[in-house]
Amino acid sequence: MIVAKTGNEAMAYAMKQCRPDVVAAYPITPSTEIVQIFSSFVADGLVDTEYVPVESEHSAMSACIGAAASGARAMTATASQGLALMHEMLFIAAGLRLPIVMCVASRSLSSPLNIHCDHSDSVASRDSGWIQIFCESSQEGYDSVIQAVKIAERAYLPVIVAIDGFILSHCMERLEILSDEEVSDFLGEFKPNYSLLDTKNPITVGPACLPDSYFEHKRAEAEGIRQAKGIIEEVIEEYRKRFHRYYPVIDEYQAEDAEVVVLAMGSTVGTAKIAVDELRAQGKKVGALKLRFFRPLFSEKLVASLRKFKVVGILDRAEAMNSYISPLATEIRAALYHQTEKPLIVSYVYGLGGREITQEDIKVVFEELIHIKETQKVKDEVSYIGVR
Amino acid sequence: MMPSIKELSREPELFSSGHRACTGCGEVLAVRQVLLAAIKPVACVMPTGCLEIVSTIYPHTAWQVPMFHSAFENAAATISGMEAAYRVLKRKGKITEDINFIAFGGDGGTYDIGFQALSGAVERRHRFLYVCLDNEAYMNTGIQRSSATPLGAHTTTSPAGKVKPGKLEWRKDIVEIMIAHDIPYAAQATVWNWNDLANKVRKALSINGPSFINVLVPCPLGWGYHSSQTITLSKLAVETCFWPLYECENHKYRLNYVPKEKLPVTEWLKLQDRFRHLFRPENKSLLDAFQEEVDRRWEQLNKKVKCFD
Ligand SMILES: Cc1ncc(C[n+]2csc(CCOP(=O)(O)OP(=O)(O)O)c2C)c(N)n1
Ligand code: SF4
Numbered sequence: 001m002i003v004a005k006t007g008n009e010a011m012a013y014a015m016k017q018c019r020p021d022v023v024a025a026y027p028i029t030p031s032t033e034i035v036q037i038f039s040s041f042v043a044d045g046l047v048d049t050e051y052v053p054v055e056s057e058h059s060a061m062s063a064c065i066g067a068a069a070s071g072a073r074a075m076t077a078t079a080s081q082g083l084a085l086m087h088e089m090l091f092i093a094a095g096l097r098l099p100i101v102m103c104v105a106s107r108s109l110s111s112p113l114n115i116h117c118d119h120s121d122s123v124a125s126r127d128s129g130w131i132q133i134f135c136e137s138s139q140e141g142y143d144s145v146i147q148a149v150k151i152a153e154r155a156y157l158p159v160i161v162a163i164d165g166f167i168l169s170h171c172m173e174r175l176e177i178l179s180d181e182e183v184s185d186f187l188g189e190f191k192p193n194y195s196l197l198d199t200k201n202p203i204t205v206g207p208a209c210l211p212d213s214y215f216e217h218k219r220a221e222a223e224g225i226r227q228a229k230g231i232i233e234e235v236i237e238e239y240r241k242r243f244h245r246y247y248p249v250i251d252e253y254q255a256e257d258a259e260v261v262v263l264a265m266g267s268t269v270g271t272a273k274i275a276v277d278e279l280r281a282q283g284k285k286v287g288a289l290k291l292r293f294f295r296p297l298f299s300e301k302l303v304a305s306l307r308k309f310k311v312v313g314i315l316d317r318a319e320a321m322n323s324y325i326s327p328l329a330t331e332i333r334a335a336l337y338h339q340t341e342k343p344l345i346v347s348y349v350y351g352l353g354g355r356e357i358t359q360e361d362i363k364v365v366f367e368e369l370i371h372i373k374e375t376q377k378v379k380d381e382v383s384y385i386g387v388r
Numbered sequence: 389m390m391p392s393i394k395e396l397s398r399e400p401e402l403f404s405s406g407h408r409a410c411t412g413c414g415e416v417l418a419v420r421q422v423l424l425a426a427i428k429p430v431a432c433v434m435p436t437g438c439l440e441i442v443s444t445i446y447p448h449t450a451w452q453v454p455m456f457h458s459a460f461e462n463a464a465a466t467i468s469g470m471e472a473a474y475r476v477l478k479r480k481g482k483i484t485e486d487i488n489f490i491a492f493g494g495d496g497g498t499y500d501i502g503f504q505a506l507s508g509a510v511e512r513r514h515r516f517l518y519v520c521l522d523n524e525a526y527m528n529t530g531i532q533r534s535s536a537t538p539l540g541a542h543t544t545t546s547p548a549g550k551v552k553p554g555k556l557e558w559r560k561d562i563v564e565i566m567i568a569h570d571i572p573y574a575a576q577a578t579v580w581n582w583n584d585l586a587n588k589v590r591k592a593l594s595i596n597g598p599s600f601i602n603v604l605v606p607c608p609l610g611w612g613y614h615s616s617q618t619i620t621l622s623k624l625a626v627e628t629c630f631w632p633l634y635e636c637e638n639h640k641y642r643l644n645y646v647p648k649e650k651l652p653v654t655e656w657l658k659l660q661d662r663f664r665h666l667f668r669p670e671n672k673s674l675l676d677a678f679q680e681e682v683d684r685r686w687e688q689l690n691k692k693v694k695c696f697d
Contacts (some may be wrong), residue, residue: 021473021476022469022472022473024468024472048476050473050476052468052472052512053512054468058462058463058505059465059505062462062465062470062505063472064456064470065458065466065469066468066470067470067472068467068469069467070431070469070470070477071473072469072472072473072477074469082598087461087592089457089458092459101450113645155458194433196470197431197454197483198473199429199430199485199487200453202452202453202455204444204451204455204456205454205455205456206444206457206458207444207447207449207457208440208444209441209445210444210445210446280598281403332460332563375688
């Protein structure tokens, strides 16, 4: 069915179709609508979910953790300060291998206070053990929520599905939605491998681990996120086969014969594709790459893709505050370290706090990248697009 | 209702021996008593603190009931999620038995860092019993002051020094704060009067909504006394009226025990190292202030019992 929905509406609708047992949430711009819309579904009896209107995001994640450990399918939504307030609990959800799914409408972090889009919130949660999906469109946001539930429940890991705050969360798009039955069929029932409500087989969850065992648990968790790569690809493939919508983990656009490319996450990829089209029309060999999964980082795939190019501009909607380069560029450079044939990596920070990025901006980046290809010289380790 | 000691003695121990608590620890006594009296089956939560550290060092556990620990400030939020899961899974027919939910939190995890989550969960009316194991300080991290620490007590962050005589503030009245949440059942108990505690647990669990019991649990390490004196100290706290045994059920206050002779609070204080400095002549005013505050609160409680009867 084809409908018109904002990104937030699309996420809330996907949540409803995933039929979570428990949703515990606290409002924060720009994700507030997701929890508002979802609570109206509950109020209208359209979904049989226990909605827990908690008093903070820390409690939202704690309640999701309690619910998931009790064998329930649990979901929430947040952004920015809310995600930051959950930070402690993110590690606990992942460490306990609880398949919680969280919708994020990406937003900057204070200070200064700003409600608009950038990726600082999710990027700051990088090492928490959550799978992170960044979406280019609301359609992808919708489809990713459904995929995320299946990925989470197969990999036993929690998943963030991020759409760009305001840019996607509040803009109306044409959306193709599945029927409730199709989603139910695709997901099946959640069958937890343990439950705190199984009082006949009591277990203790979340014990203290001393130096003789903590490390092994963490190593096992790290293996879990490595293995999640295979599970993710299976789920994406299943989704493609059933519903004919395909979102590869790394999406190459006009990259086959490209010499210089930009790589980005989220809605900017769409802008970059238009810039590519315009430059291609002028005969320039440029392309764009979309990174869909920030965690796990599909490093082998990234390397295989990036090796082909001469210069890669990494567009990062977050600052690493590492006095060096941007967060994504740091990771990608590291992934390429062992390669003898590798492109030059150039780091760009853009769009912090909702600063616009246009195809003209990206065309300027391409001009620079082409110049770098010709001179083989990178002048600045990191450049800031559109900053005054 | 009212379980007899005979009945309780037949109940299985759900908190097993072999845990690592200090000898004479009031917390584990309280947990055993609560679990003996609890209407089963139960699923439990505890925040970070002594109880967690002494009972769940991987791969061992002292818990014979489902127990969940996730963080320090979220016992009430966690149990909200568990109870929500229970409600929906029961509705969907995936669970058939009736389960009771109990959260055990230290005073730090209850009065301080966990207070927001507790207040929220009680306001939302989740059906669970919250048992505060009040040993009047953060024992797990080495006896720091909490907002449950009484006036004048020496702790490692309110030390009695040359110019400051221990903690300068009176303790927070958590039971009254819970009552102000319009909670259907709130009570105060000790490990000395097991009968009273058992009754309160039964009552609390039979209520459709949140309930709260504050249990005074002496800590030999933090209070500085010989581990054989735990019950004596619990009893003296009641006999001096520092820790009245009372309950508030649907806005009605009831005193569950009235001492035959109200002892001076110094009888309780003098057995504990943390108050030793109060007995020096220069701290007499603090000692007097302590007694005055105990008297004032005792009188006020008696008035509440009368006027809300
Ligand atoms: C966010 C956070 N801050 C601090 C701590 C450190 N911490 C762990 S237990 C504890 C004190 C526990 O005191 P209380 O709740 O009174 O329980 P007790 O150990 O006395 O039984 C503290 C401060 C923590 N685990 N998490
Ligand atoms: S320090 Fe106190 S509360 Fe902690 S185990 Fe020892 S006696 Fe119990």
